[in-house]
Amino acid sequence: MDNAKFESDVAKSNSLFRSIGNTAEKEGSRIDNIFRKITVAATGFFTAQQALGYAQKIAQVRGEYQQLEVAFNTMLGSKAKADALMTLLKLRLISLVCQVAQNNYLLMV
Secondary structure (H helix, E strand, O other), X not given: OOHHHHHHHHHHXXXXXXXXXXXXXXXXXXXXXXXXXXXXXXXXXXXXHHHHHHHHHHHHHHHHHHHHHHHHHHXXXXXXXXXXXXXXXXXXXXXXXXXXXXXXXXXXX
């Protein structure tokens, strides 16, 4: 057996394997980049969707709040009394939120 031919064949095989490895690495990087771009785009889309949903929820709550003001004004027959009741409800709600937050904190500790 000719040693030079064998060494030449081994060198060709090694070169072929390196070429295949380099091609696979390049394609893998290209696929990773594509998935990274898709992830960024999807994240932006869902963030925009969440922001839109949040804005819609704020508008809905504000509308309900205004309806409640009108209802209190009608029931109590006085804007001043309705405003006083709304202020009282806001203070109670703030107190309730603080209590819930404190209880949650205590549960975590």
